[in-house]
Amino acid sequence: MLTKKDLEKLAELSRMELNGKEEEKLLKDLGKILDYFEKLKEVNTEGVSPMTGGTESENVLREDGGSSNIDKNKAIEAFPENSGGFLRVPPVF
Secondary structure (H helix, E strand, O other): OOOHHHHHHHHHHOOOOOOHHHHHHHHHHHHHHHHHHHHHHOOOOOOOOOOOOOOOOOOOOOOOOOOOOOOHHHHHHHOOOEEOOEEOOOOOO
């Protein structure tokens, strides 16, 4: 059972300011939620394997492979500044 003191602590931790009317409603609603969890504990789950996720869908990924559409040397030559096969860029810091 959720007490008013528990609710005040939760409100403090979540940095919520509640007035009297809000406290009553929230206390009642949270009580119903917790009661429902108690009811769920009564469900017989014997022989039911645990779920490892919410769905059985799998990611469809492409093969990871490189492709080169441009000539490396031409790209380096086209860059404004290059040195020894490397691109020169302004310093970051």
